[in-house]
Amino acid sequence: MRGFFAFCVASGWLQTNPAKALKAPSVRHIPTLPYNAAEWEKIVWALDAYKEIHRQSPMKMCQKLRALALLMRYSGIRISDAVSLTQDRIDKKGRLFLYQAKTGEPVWIPLPKLVLEALTICDDGNTHYFWSGLGKLKT
Template sequence: MTGRDDSLSLLFDDAVDAFLVHLRSERGASPETLRAYAGDLAQFRAFLAEGRGGDGRLELRPDVEDVRRFAHRLYETVERASQSRKLSTLRSFFRFLEENGWIEGNPAGAIPGPKLKVGIPAYFSVDHMVQLLEALRKRADRPGSSWTARRNRALFETLYSTGVRVSELVALDGSHVDFQQELVRVRGKGAKERLVPIGDTALRALSEYLEALRAQLPGVDPVQGALFRNARGGRLSARSVRRILCGELERAGFWQHLSPHGIRHSFATHLLNSGADLRSIQEMLGHAGLSTTQRYTHVHFDKLAAVYDAAHPRSRKGK
């Protein structure tokens, strides 16, 4: 579609298809993001069809009251975070249609989302992170260990060393790692690329993993293709990384839950508490603005407050 012909009706399904193509080809959305958008829009479509008494060729007739009633339905049925995401999907969808001249105005633009509590990101302490990575190293170095043990160690050493998103981690190719310059080229949201430093320990783990991978799957060339592989030689998925981490935490004796995103939080928190400036962390994380990165400052400010209380002569706790 190159624009809306006023003599023709705009079908909901055609509009969604065009939107998803835009997200994938122009904004570099991941498969998981595309599934989430498609699911939210399918739910809105079902709501519209229910109100119009049919589920055939549904015309898209943007109406702020439809969105308002849908928001009320969400308020009654799902949690705040899901409400916020689904309304955000509608705003993006209608904004896309408006910018392409297929509708006039954004019927979701004036519908406020729920106020969300800003939660403290889950993360591991430095000691716990080291304990997990050491457990992975010992299992990988054990005589007779499988190549997947070396892969798992390299996987989480890389994740903690770079702080990349799990979607960015599994999208890495072997050619994206510069062992000489100690950098990783990461393709982030919106197909934006950034260079992220990677430490010696992670690079050693990667080298050992690649050596084991070549021995296990001689036909695989990780330099030209996916860096992290599954047992069949295909690219590891984000879902598999979550499952692997769950198993490794259990093997290492941790009762706490930690997601791959929690390792990313740990990376940022540990850097901040060690004196790294917020702008540098923003660049490494690939955040578009500082507001997202500032979620980590709660830990830093807690530490600053403790130092102040202990050292300042006029603090209440000072001597």
């Protein structure tokens, strides 16, 4: 707003800048913390309950939901990145390869055996673990 009115003053449309005294609001950024043990226990319980409540869902769907939750918990990646994860991003040593968003630096994230086993169960021959590769991903 200050820039717009400064432009108006410079163009001779206004004598003074009425927004000159305005200050930008201060914004507190609260970091997102990982789930604590009780919260994670509830998530695992919900995954198990899903199988019981939605008995018509294929077992493969339940396994993929569990693997997706484990992957996000132990790697820290967003759901959109997890859903679009391709199998070539995990090397033979069980490390997830990514690029840092801010710096573009390559990063290797070691995944626990529990996650790797869950992802192996999800392997249905596609290049992606959770997405068919068809259609358009939305973030």
